[in-house]
Amino acid sequence: MRPNRINRINSTSFAMKLKITLFALLAFTAASLLSGCLRDSCDSTRTYVRFDPVYKTPAEFRVAVKAEAPRPLKNPGKMYLIGDYLLINEIHEGIHVLDNSNPSDPKPVVFWNLPGNVDMAVRDHYLYADQYVDLVSIDISDLQNPTTVCRQEGVFQLHGFDPGRGFLVDYVQTSITEEIPCGDSRWTSSWFQEGDVIFVNSGQLDATAGGPRKTGNGLPAGTGIAGSYSRFGQYDQYLYCVDNFTLRPFSVASPSCPVAGQEIPIGWNIETIFPWKNKLFVGSQTGVFIFDATNPARPVQEASFSHATGCDPVVCDDANAYVTIHDGTTCNGTFNQLDVIDITALPFASLRISYPMKKPKGLSVYGNYLYLCDDGLKIFDKTDPLKIKQLSHVSDITTYDVIALDDTHLLIVGEGGFYQYDVSDPAAPKKISQILVAP
16 A cells, blocks of 8 residues: 555545535535525524544554453444354454354354454354554464454455555544634535545434354354455455455455456545355445456456445346445435345346335345345335335344345344344244343
8 A cells, every 4th residue: 555645645545435416515505505695694503413533543553353251232333144153243343153053042252453454254163354554364263262364464445544644544533613704715615524534424424334154162163154344355266355446356265365467447435345156246336336257366347337326235146236325424325215236237237127215224135035134124025126015124223234145034233233133934023032222
């Protein structure tokens, strides 16, 4: 990764997404805001979300994984299942390991402290995880004694780099409220910037954007199951990682230390990857890219499908790809819908139909059913993709992503915590267990 000075940070990742969208919001609201200045008193009370940058030097975050006692869920992210074990990411802090052999009573086993972690995958007793900009390989044959055995430095592009402070790895959000006179330049702004601190009108933010696998003691050999928001995927003897711009293949023929292959540029705002047979479905904020991985060392793009701008996970079956699109500042979009894309005649991909949704996020398919995180959990019969039928709606949980293990058992994660449901009767889902976030 080439270092970028602080005055160039906004050309990358998160800050770029904010700026692109905020300029659009500014154009949309300028007329109404300016009209307020014609009144006798045009002071306005505004609430902004302040984004303070967080910098970390390589010496601060390039630390070995450490096993600790189980801790409560606080800010759960992505999940991964292998055998009877469930891994749940604690965003930028590490991974919760749970024994899920009894889904009605999942047992916390250990917490792997791994600063900067968001994504993960497992193969043959090795955990592959991001640690801010690095890809690390961790021997997890002993759950209580994970060992970092390999590190690929500078694999992932984050927000930028400042030689004096290190990598810009995150933003801390706080809410501020203040009176702003109409003569102040901030009066007409949906966002503004002071140095490298960004302020965004709180009404313009998507509060739920994500944001946005047994060896000697339990983990089986092989690979596991990731959710629809994963940036890591596996096919054949390759691990595939996507960042905002690039698809990166790694050979895991020797699983202890992935070997980087040739990077494949894709485009802007790449978000997710979903392997399906010998295809790789890559979701971005503007469309879906489909790669043929017949030669797994060098996947070739064979099709793409453009859709309305918005956050975009994708899953598929043999006939269709299912894409959710939702709005929000960090997603650069205004649409909330489910797209069904015909993939029966690749390299040609075409839209079959779009369904309006409230704010759809993660999704999963199994058999004749589609499981969708939208205002809770919705279950659809997708036998006829042109007339999908909603069978049930669980509205009392906040959901982010879902994994269908089969047509009877769902794993769900969201802001409220982790949930498991029995969906053997898709019209009447039954909660099996839950682990709520700590208050």
